[in-house]
Amino acid sequence: MAAGRKRAPSIKDVARKAGVSVSTVSRYLNGGRNLSEGKRKVIAEAVEDLNYRPNTIARALVSNEFQSIAVIATDISLYGSMQLLQGIELAARRRHYLVTVTLVGNGHEKVKETVDQLIQNRPVGCIILDVERSSLLHSFAGYIAQSLPTVIVDEADLASGSLRVGAYEGGYQITKYLLRLGHKTVFHVSIPEDDKKFTRCLGWRRALEEAGAPIEEPLPCTWDFRKAEQIGRYLCSFPEITAIFAGNDEVAAGVIRGILLEGKKVPEDVSVAGFDGNPIGEVTVPSITTWRQNFQGIGAKAVERLAHWPDSDDQPETKGVDGTHKASEEEELDLDQLQQSRAMGDEQISSRLIIRESTAPPQSGHGR
Amino acid sequence: MAAGRKRAPSIKDVARKAGVSVSTVSRYLNGGRNLSEGKRKVIAEAVEDLNYRPNTIARALVSNEFQSIAVIATDISLYGSMQLLQGIELAARRRHYLVTVTLVGNGHEKVKETVDQLIQNRPVGCIILDVERSSLLHSFAGYIAQSLPTVIVDEADLASGSLRVGAYEGGYQITKYLLRLGHKTVFHVSIPEDDKKFTRCLGWRRALEEAGAPIEEPLPCTWDFRKAEQIGRYLCSFPEITAIFAGNDEVAAGVIRGILLEGKKVPEDVSVAGFDGNPIGEVTVPSITTWRQNFQGIGAKAVERLAHWPDSDDQPETKGVDGTHKASEEEELDLDQLQQSRAMGDEQISSRLIIRESTAPPQSGHGR
DNA sequence: CTGAAAGCGCTTACAG
DNA sequence: CTGAAAGCGCTTACAG
Numbered sequence: 001m002a003a004g005r006k007r008a009p010s011i012k013d014v015a016r017k018a019g020v021s022v023s024t025v026s027r028y029l030n031g032g033r034n035l036s037e038g039k040r041k042v043i044a045e046a047v048e049d050l051n052y053r054p055n056t057i058a059r060a061l062v063s064n065e066f067q068s069i070a071v072i073a074t075d076i077s078l079y080g081s082m083q084l085l086q087g088i089e090l091a092a093r094r095r096h097y098l099v100t101v102t103l104v105g106n107g108h109e110k111v112k113e114t115v116d117q118l119i120q121n122r123p124v125g126c127i128i129l130d131v132e133r134s135s136l137l138h139s140f141a142g143y144i145a146q147s148l149p150t151v152i153v154d155e156a157d158l159a160s161g162s163l164r165v166g167a168y169e170g171g172y173q174i175t176k177y178l179l180r181l182g183h184k185t186v187f188h189v190s191i192p193e194d195d196k197k198f199t200r201c202l203g204w205r206r207a208l209e210e211a212g213a214p215i216e217e218p219l220p221c222t223w224d225f226r227k228a229e230q231i232g233r234y235l236c237s238f239p240e241i242t243a244i245f246a247g248n249d250e251v252a253a254g255v256i257r258g259i260l261l262e263g264k265k266v267p268e269d270v271s272v273a274g275f276d277g278n279p280i281g282e283v284t285v286p287s288i289t290t291w292r293q294n295f296q297g298i299g300a301k302a303v304e305r306l307a308h309w310p311d312s313d314d315q316p317e318t319k320g321v322d323g324t325h326k327a328s329e330e331e332e333l334d335l336d337q338l339q340q341s342r343a344m345g346d347e348q349i350s351s352r353l354i355i356r357e358s359t360a361p362p363q364s365g366h367g368r
Numbered sequence: 369m370a371a372g373r374k375r376a377p378s379i380k381d382v383a384r385k386a387g388v389s390v391s392t393v394s395r396y397l398n399g400g401r402n403l404s405e406g407k408r409k410v411i412a413e414a415v416e417d418l419n420y421r422p423n424t425i426a427r428a429l430v431s432n433e434f435q436s437i438a439v440i441a442t443d444i445s446l447y448g449s450m451q452l453l454q455g456i457e458l459a460a461r462r463r464h465y466l467v468t469v470t471l472v473g474n475g476h477e478k479v480k481e482t483v484d485q486l487i488q489n490r491p492v493g494c495i496i497l498d499v500e501r502s503s504l505l506h507s508f509a510g511y512i513a514q515s516l517p518t519v520i521v522d523e524a525d526l527a528s529g530s531l532r533v534g535a536y537e538g539g540y541q542i543t544k545y546l547l548r549l550g551h552k553t554v555f556h557v558s559i560p561e562d563d564k565k566f567t568r569c570l571g572w573r574r575a576l577e578e579a580g581a582p583i584e585e586p587l588p589c590t591w592d593f594r595k596a597e598q599i600g601r602y603l604c605s606f607p608e609i610t611a612i613f614a615g616n617d618e619v620a621a622g623v624i625r626g627i628l629l630e631g632k633k634v635p636e637d638v639s640v641a642g643f644d645g646n647p648i649g650e651v652t653v654p655s656i657t658t659w660r661q662n663f664q665g666i667g668a669k670a671v672e673r674l675a676h677w678p679d680s681d682d683q684p685e686t687k688g689v690d691g692t693h694k695a696s697e698e699e700e701l702d703l704d705q706l707q708q709s710r711a712m713g714d715e716q717i718s719s720r721l722i723i724r725e726s727t728a729p730p731q732s733g734h735g736r
Numbered sequence: 737c738t739g740a741a742a743g744c745g746c747t748t749a750c751a752g
Numbered sequence: 753c754t755g756a757a758a759g760c761g762c763t764t765a766c767a768g
């Protein structure tokens with residue numbers, strides 16, 4: 001098996017061709033300190049002639065580190081995860097890291113095995129892409145973090161250990177915006193897993209609390225957007241609902257469709273806002289008001305976090321314990337801490353409200 | 369640098385703990401032929417106790433093959449590429465391959481360098497994801513194929529060397545469907561790069577030719593879907609246009625929006641069909657008729673292709689020349705060959721027309 | 737069935 | 753500034 005492939009030229013070939021020792025070639029390859037101009041030139045030529053590239057695998061073996069970043073996710077087909085992944089790749093490329101992607105289904109299969117194998121690949125670090133806030137992934141975060149620098153990117157809006165996508169902020173802002181428009185309250189159709197702590201849903205709730213507006217329990221949608229359509233229709237039976245905040249733009253589209261199908265108008269009869277900033281929202285009818293998240297920027301941040309992980313370079317003995325559990329501190333954070341860390345502007349990432357056609361002040365006579 | 373990380377238990381540790389030689393442990397790890405029950409048991413225990421996992425990097429060094437599949441793309445944020453990637457990952461996982469993703473921008477930067485580095489990683493094979501049919505990527509395909517088993521997945525509907533996404537077929541079918549509805553002809557709004565050979569655009573053209581319908585040059589859209597909206601508006605100035613086939617579902621949404629904004633109706637005044645089967649088309653108003661492509665299935669096929677690459681296993685001396693240039697044979701294929709290979713049912717993948725609200729027979733009085 | 741040895745391609749001290 | 757040697761963690765013949 002395997003075998004067969006023709007071996008590429010090795011450092012030995014270069015050394016022979018250049019008439020120097022392997023160590024000298026190695027020195028040349030690694031910055032070339034302490035190297036005479038003569039050798040440098042002759043080696044350069046040999047490298048050129050042979051079209052030699054150092055074997056990354058061999059390097060990884062001795063350094064015990066493969067220049068790569070392992071991305072673990074349950075699904076990458078959502079708009080957010082994709083953008084995140086793309087942002088990660090772009091940033092990784094700049095640092096000459098290879099990015100690796102591994103999907104771990106929610107069917108608990110042999111996740112442990114998969115994860116163990118991943119760790120054996122000795123990546124520089126691991127990014128857990130958990131846009132869906134899958135409990136599966138979160139439960140493995142700690143385990144992974146024991147062996148690898150790990151950062152979690154999820155919906156959560158938390159301060160340490162994981163990067164916040166700003167969903168809390170977004171939920172809060174979009175709800176305030178709707179309230180400012182004159183709506184008495186805002187109804188929420190949540191995406192799966194979105195009713196946990198620190199998410200867009202929490203932001204929505206907080207905005208309503210602050211305004212003293214009535215709070216109805218959110219209706220959960222699924223990743224099948226036709227469910228959103230059903231919800232939209234259903235919601236039409238409550239004339240007092242004049243504003244809906246949907247968990248993402250696709251759900252918003254579905255809800256809008258449901259409403260239109262019932263013969264009501266958006267935004268005249270009811271305003272609907274989405275979330276994420278999916279470009280599709282620009283071209284639907286009506287176009288969809290949304291909260292744009294800078295996914296690519298966040299992905300890049302995650303990579304930088306890993307690249308600057310406190311390690312033997314910076315703080316020789318700090319690694320391990322210190323870095324290890326950050327990822328799970330999430331559980332202990334509360335909103336106040338959150339507010340505070342936000343105030344400190346740490347990890348702030350540009351995101352913003354995009355107002356389009358699907359939202360407007362309530363029609364007079366409506367609202368309750 | 370690098371350093372610092374605590375080394376995981378090695379095969380040596382296992383050998384010591386089990387009281388056997390390293391070779392014996394290795395034998396155990398690789399299937400365990402010629403191993404006494406006693407040793408087997410004691411080694412199993414040692415492995416368990418130490419939570420030992422073989423170092424994939426070391427293995428890769430000796431076998432000269434890292435159990436991974438390298439995916440190269442210019443962009444993975446389109447619906448199609450994402451699904452493809454996800455399909456690749458799923459199939460790769462079954463075979464215990466790691467998948468690696470590399471984006472090469474269209475800005476010709478240091479693509480060569482990036483690609484060379486990728487090759488040094490010794491993946492099992494390479495999948496070029498070229499949904500956009502970037503000439504950049506295609507120009508590197510041959511180069512990569514010289515060192516690695518390579519398969520190209522693109523819009524093309526070709527037989528050998530690259531997997532067909534069935535776009536030709538789709539364009540053909542969707543156009544015929546529109547024609548059958550009674551439209552005199554079908555206008556095409558193409559996605560970037562889609563006016564090349566063997567694509568949905570070609571299928572569209574062929575269907576019109578067969579029907580003897582008038583053929584207008586397609587209007588090219590960009591990846592910015594607001595451009596599609598402009599096109600939609602523009603197209604309204606031609607009342608003879610009653611049916612439009614858009615290059616993908618997002619473009620279709622944009623075109624529809626443009627038409628609606630002009631005060632016309634879809635599908636009453638003009639029918640609009642999309643392409644790809646993006647779920648978003650289910651919840652727009654109107655919902656969008658489309659051609660569903662089985663992206664995940666195609667991704668999986670690509671992986672299998674690589675896994676079964678004729679190599680030292682199957683045909684010891686065939687590799688190299690044989691596998692190498694398949695990828696570029698594309699250029700020589702013509703439609704007849706295409707038809708033929710399709711007839712042979714090779715690489716056939718389930719795709720189908722999905723009829724929704726955005727298409728209907730032309731209103732009487734319209735059509736020309 | 738089992739072990740000692742060599743080697744994969746590189747880097748890292750260690751001597752000159 | 754330069755080279756010989758050892759070693760990273762495994763696998764693969766080669767002897768027993």
